Amino acid sequence: MKKDQVVNCQFSVWYPLFKKHTIKSLILPLPQNVIDYLLDDGTLVVSGSTENSHQCSQTNHSDSEGEDDVQWSDDETTTVVTAPEFPEFNSKVQEAINTLGGRVFPKLNWSAPRDANWIALNSSLQCQSLSDIFLLFKSSDFVTHDLTQPFLQCSDDSPDPVINYELVLRKWSELIPGGEFRCFVKENKLIGISQRDYTQHYQHISKQEESISASVLQFFRDNIQHQFPDEDFVLDVYRDSMGRVWLIDFNPFGEVTDSLLFTWEELTSGNSLTAGNTEDGPALQERPAFRYTTSEVTVQPSPCLSYRIPRDFMDLSTGEDAYKLIDFLKLKKGQQESSSEDEADPHVTST
Ligand SMILES: Nc1ncnc2c1ncn2[C@@H]1O[C@H](COP(=O)(O)OP(=O)(O)OP(=O)(O)O)[C@@H](O)[C@H]1O
Ligand SMILES: [Mg+2]
Numbered sequence: 001m002k003k004d005q006v007v008n009c010q011f012s013v014w015y016p017l018f019k020k021h022t023i024k025s026l027i028l029p030l031p032q033n034v035i036d037y038l039l040d041d042g043t044l045v046v047s048g049s050t051e052n053s054h055q056c057s058q059t060n061h062s063d064s065e066g067e068d069d070v071q072w073s074d075d076e077t078t079t080v081v082t083a084p085e086f087p088e089f090n091s092k093v094q095e096a097i098n099t100l101g102g103r104v105f106p107k108l109n110w111s112a113p114r115d116a117n118w119i120a121l122n123s124s125l126q127c128q129s130l131s132d133i134f135l136l137f138k139s140s141d142f143v144t145h146d147l148t149q150p151f152l153q154c155s156d157d158s159p160d161p162v163i164n165y166e167l168v169l170r171k172w173s174e175l176i177p178g179g180e181f182r183c184f185v186k187e188n189k190l191i192g193i194s195q196r197d198y199t200q201h202y203q204h205i206s207k208q209e210e211s212i213s214a215s216v217l218q219f220f221r222d223n224i225q226h227q228f229p230d231e232d233f234v235l236d237v238y239r240d241s242m243g244r245v246w247l248i249d250f251n252p253f254g255e256v257t258d259s260l261l262f263t264w265e266e267l268t269s270g271n272s273l274t275a276g277n278t279e280d281g282p283a284l285q286e287r288p289a290f291r292y293t294t295s296e297v298t299v300q301p302s303p304c305l306s307y308r309i310p311r312d313f314m315d316l317s318t319g320e321d322a323y324k325l326i327d328f329l330k331l332k333k334g335q336q337e338s339s340s341e342d343e344a345d346p347h348v349t350s351t
Contacts, residue, residue, distance in 0.1 A: 001153060001154055001155060001252050001253065001254030001255070001256065002154060002155065002156050003151050003154045003156055003158060003160065003161055004161075004230070005154075005230055005232065005233070005252045005253065005254070006110075006150055006151055006154060006252050006256075007161050007163075008228070008229045008230050008233070008250075009110060009233065009250045009251055009252050010109040010110060010163075010166075011025070011027065011107065011109055011110070011166065011168045011249075012027050012109070012164075012166055012168075013229070014228065014250045015027065017227060017228070018223070018224070018227075018247050021219075021223050021246060021247040022246060022247040022248065023105075023170050023171055023173050023246065023248070024100065024170070024171045025100075025168055025169060025170040025171065026096040026099065026100060026168075026169045027166050027167070027168055027169075028089075028092055028093060028096060028166065028167045028169070029164060029165070029166055029167075030108075030165040030166055030167050031086070031089055033084075033086065034086055034089055035147060035165055037084055037086075037134075038134070038137050038138060038143065038144075038147060039144070039147055039148070083131075086130070089130070090130045093129075093130045093133070093167070093169070094129065094130065096169050097127070097128065097129070097169060100169060100170070100171040100172075101171055101172070102128060103126050103127070103128055103171075103172035104126075104127050104128075104169040104170060104171065104172055105125055105126065105127070105169075105170040105171075105172055105173070106125070106127050106133045106136065106137070106167065106168065106169055106170075107168045107170070108137075108143055108146040108147070108165065108166065108167065108168065109146055109150070109163065109165060109166055109168075110146050110150065110251075111140075111142040111143060111145065111146045112125060112142070113125065113136040113137055113139065113140030113142060113143050114140075114142060114304055115140050115141055115142050115304045115307035116135075116136045116137075116139035116140040116142075116143075116307070117136070117304075118307075119135060119136070119139045120132065120135060120136060126172050133167070141307065146165075147165065150163060152256070153254060153255050153256050175238055175248075176241075177196070177197035177200065177202075178195075178197065178200070178202035178204060178205060179238050179239045179240060179241075180195075180196035180197060180236065180237070180238050180248070181193050181194065181195060181196055181212070181216060181236070181237050181238075181239065182194045182196050182234060182235075182236050182237075182258075182260050183216060183220060183234065183235045183236070183237060183288070184234055184253070184259075184262065184267050184288075185220070185224075185225075185228075185231075185232065185233050185234065185235060185253070186231075186232050186253065186267070186268075187231050187232065188225055188226055188231045190216075190217055190220045190225075190288045191267070191272075191273055191288055191289065192262050192267065192273050192288050192289045192290075192291070193212075193213060193216055193288050193289070193290045193291070194259075194260040194261040194262055194290075194291045194292070195260070195261065195291065195292040195293055196236065196260065198260050198261050198292075198293050199293070199302060199303070200293060201293045201294060201295045202292070202293075203295075205292045206292065206294065206295075209290060209292070211243070212239060212290070213287055213288065213290045214287075215239060215243060215245055216237055216239065216245055216288075217287065217288060218245075219237065219245035220235070223247070224247070228250065230253075232253035233250055233251070233252065233253050234250070234251040234252065234253055234257045235247065235249070235250055235251075236248040236249040236250075236251070253267075258303070260291075261291035261292070261293070262289075262291065272289075273288075273289035274289055275289045275290050275291060
């Protein structure tokens with residue numbers, strides 16, 4: 001994968017070219033002080049979040065130096081942290097959110113904070129304010145990857161292209177996971193289509209295999225082929241309940257992109273792909289290989305699970321579940337009592 005391929009998959013590069021086939025979105029340049037705030041591990045506190053301060057228990061005493069807007073007031077038991085404010089940027093973001101109907105899906109140049117949805121109160125990437133966005137972004141490794149090492153897996157050793165970081169706000173749309181597909185395009189040919197949410201079996205996909213594959217191929221031929229600035233790329237699409245296909249995203253053709261039900265070895269080998277679900281008859285040879293999860297496959301864990309922390313831990317630290325907290329305190333008390341009894345034991349035996 002080349003650095004140019006990564007550059008071409010930035011939202012602001014492809015969005016103007018394919019605007020009418022995708023979800024309405026707005027792009028705002030990210031000011032440097034906001035980038036610095038996103039990269040600062042110390043403050044998870046987000047602006048305007050006093051009422052949500054239970055989400056913000058991560059503190060760091062070592063590197064508050066030079067951050068005028070972070071105030072520390074330390075006593076034995078509590079640490080009060082005030083989040084930095086970005087009034088000008090905040091009002092631009094709020095205006096954009098309002099223009100998009102009040103609820104948005106946020107991402108950076110390439111990535112959405114898909115690994116952080118568990119931290120939001122609504123367990124979703126739906127945001128209504130800049131503080132919602134900050135909470136997700138600051139908790140996401142995918143967002144940090146965009147900011148710190150977007151060219152990590154590139155094979156060329158030319159200097160890294162300069163990146164202008166941007167906040168992408170997309171109108172919130174209720175996408176049904178069974179309607180999402182990832183398409184692999186090599187030398188401007190659509191070679192493979194994979195169900196995007198491969199952890200589930202969707203009955204309608206096996207029933208409508210032919211028509212899904214045909215409509216995605218038609219969409220690609222009519223609207224994408226030879227129009228993207230690269231000849232190898234990965235394209236995500238959504239087929240709505242009316243059968244209309246929409247563009248969701250472009251991704252680089254290479255290991256950084258999840259190959260889902262294919263492997264990168266297969267995709268790059270040059271051998272023709274098999275569908276993986278049905279026998280490929282001669283009539284299907286011109287069709288891309290289409291792979292989906294069949295009913296025989298047992299339900300698989302969510303791919304982002306490893307980014308989470310245990311639910312109990314969240315509930316305890318946020319005080320969301322009072323009963324869990326009471327049980328936890330009882331457990332602690334019990335442990336203390338039994339350890340003080342243990343301590344007493346030698347004393348008892350020695351007398
Ligand atoms: N506008 C939207 N409203 C609601 N949900 C959305 C929206 N756009 C995308 N999604 C959901 O979020 C998921 C991830 O979106 P997207 O592909 O833009 O993120 P990404 O970071 O580029 O992901 P990947 O790393 O897999 O390429 C999509 O599969 C879809 O389910
Ligand atoms: Mg993507």
